[in-house]
Amino acid sequence: MAKKAPSCPSCRREVRARAENPCFPFCSERCRTVDLGKWLGGEYRIAARSADEDEDGDSTQAAPVRAPGDA
Numbered sequence: 846m847a848k849k850a851p852s853c854p855s856c857r858r859e860v861r862a863r864a865e866n867p868c869f870p871f872c873s874e875r876c877r878t879v880d881l882g883k884w885l886g887g888e889y890r891i892a893a894r895s896a897d898e899d900e901d902g903d904s905t906q907a908a909p910v911r912a913p914g915d916a
């Protein structure tokens with residue numbers, strides 16, 4: 846049986862089954878938030894930054910984003 850695992854619409858990683866993944870069809874809360882942010886527009890960076898960024902060790906930390914009130 847060649848059951849193809851679903852992939853995350855946001856990061857293309859493998860997504861766990863709906864039964865054990867409240868964020869389905871996304872792989873994680875982060876990706877769900879990121880994708881939502883894309884649709885909403887300007888909230889993309891804020892949403893991505895507030896989530897767990899060390900999930901897969903990619904280059905998410907290459908572009909630090911400063912919070913408006915963090916001066």
Ligand SMILES: [Zn+2]
Nearest residue numbers: 853856872876
């Ligand atoms: Zn994802």
